[in-house]
Amino acid sequence: MPQLRKDPVTREWVIIAKERSRRPSDFKHGEAEESQVSFKADCPFCPGNEEKTPKEVLAYRSRDTQPNTPGWWVRAVPNKFPALAIEGDLDRSGFGMYDMMNGIGAHEVIIETPYHDKTIATVTPQECLEVLWAYRDRHLDLQRDRRFKYILIFRNHGRIAGASLEHPHSQLIALPMIPMEVVHEVEGTERYYEWRDRCIYCDMLRQELSGGERILMENKMFVAFAPYASKYPFEILVMPKDHVQSYVDQSRDELESFAEILQGTLGKLSGALRNPPYNYMFHSAPCNSDRERMFHWHLDIVPRLTIAAGFEMGTGIYINVTAPEDAVKHLKETGSEG
């Protein structure tokens, strides 16, 4: 019989319907297309084409090189087609019953490597750490702008996951408000804290680690596991074992530990599901508000194996045909680096 599982944070239900399932191995299709060449002359993110992007806001580069020229190993630039504009005032206004404001915010691209055919999953651990450090650098810099209340770092891998350029990159969006979904998540942590005087994510980690059937891997500081109420087949959360509110609160040493888990998890997913398209999203505490206290940051990794249809769009409830316990079992058995 299908099972209904409740997400303890958001209070959303998920339908775990193995009966409807294609077996895990049936998911092996729809590979994310990837380049076979390390350089493409017409790629705006490849070295030598720096003038094709807006001017860089950050670059880790050799000391003897100039901004917006080759010599960098990680580079962040404003998005050329931004969803939000960095300059201007919010100008909140109303029209009858409707409310609006100007689309003020930041929309940046973090180019992960000069090599067209690598990704954050396949670069060296040291190179991966540099990307993670760039995430933190840009996040820290933007949250100094008091207009911004929420910052999201995310990655779209493969066309099915919404990537429009092949060259490996992540994105960052800074918003002038806290999205309602994040409000519900924050309220979930607050509600639990009022009830139990404990962090809901810390409790979740304790229960997961004592059970173990949904744990994919762990090291000294981080755990990767399939959430109890996984919305998507093979969804994985990565979380610090300590109660850390925001990604930017992590030190370089700690991010080295995170890099290990992140690359390990992406490697297992790639091996078991043959380089699937995926999205990952950082969930950090909101900033410049008073809502950050009880948050516990985490990374949500979602392989894009299924299509949201009318049911999901009409209810927000997801039908997941692979129980998270089975997903972890399958990843452990078959998932090895590419």
Next chain:
Amino acid sequence: MPQLRKDPVTREWVIIAKERSRRPSDFKHGEAEESQVSFKADCPFCPGNEEKTPKEVLAYRSRDTQPNTPGWWVRAVPNKFPALAIEGDLDRSGFGMYDMMNGIGAHEVIIETPYHDKTIATVTPQECLEVLWAYRDRHLDLQRDRRFKYILIFRNHGRIAGASLEHPHSQLIALPMIPMEVVHEVEGTERYYEWRDRCIYCDMLRQELSGGERILMENKMFVAFAPYASKYPFEILVMPKDHVQSYVDQSRDELESFAEILQGTLGKLSGALRNPPYNYMFHSAPCNSDRERMFHWHLDIVPRLTIAAGFEMGTGIYINVTAPEDAVKHLKETGSEG
């Protein structure tokens, strides 16, 4: 500059970013594949193959024909691979901090026509009315079961929109709880009522009809319009002008008026966007609870022209590159029956 618009019901923000836009006419790709033949011997929904589906729970058929044989013009059957099971008890239970219950519910398929190559948009108005009446019949029957708190009727058109079988059909799911997204919608209407002593959807219709720039079409009883905070390009809502809580409260005469608007709207979308994949979802009041009072039912039609990626998944905020005013203008200019 991009614009942030707030959905007055759910309080979700939407980013209207025309700057990022492909022009409306660029959406003309990704047609929903459709059959060219009216009968397929191996299709479980074609007449003569009635034994390939679970036994019918409703059929409008010639008086001289037997159940589960040809002779029907609309037929409803349980889904062969249901996401929820109709028999059993909820057995609510907990495991540490987690909550669960059995996946009890109904999952039915409504086969709209015996003809493999037609759809609810292209059948005659009279045939369309019969499908809409079958929706109502099944909805009414299932809400008599006091275990069910929410019933969703929806349609997936085209593979990109999640359809797995080509033969035109709609689906119905009955749930043992009110989904959180619906709770937020209901709470939005309640909050507005407390503040103004009026229905938020009635007010919305008044404002839309007085402005007119987002109205696609109307008749005596229904209005089709692009919502102010449209999440998706060319999203259209169809709503009764009178305050009607649930779809099942409509009479046959009223549904005749609804059929006209529904077919007109689907025809315009098909003409302007070349038979795009789409989903539509009925939003009716919850049932068997005390939360139905202030609801105002409506149909949400969403052409699937874009891909939700990391930003949407991480925030719940959608970036819509086509302002609803522009979408309506484009539909009025170019949208004529396919």
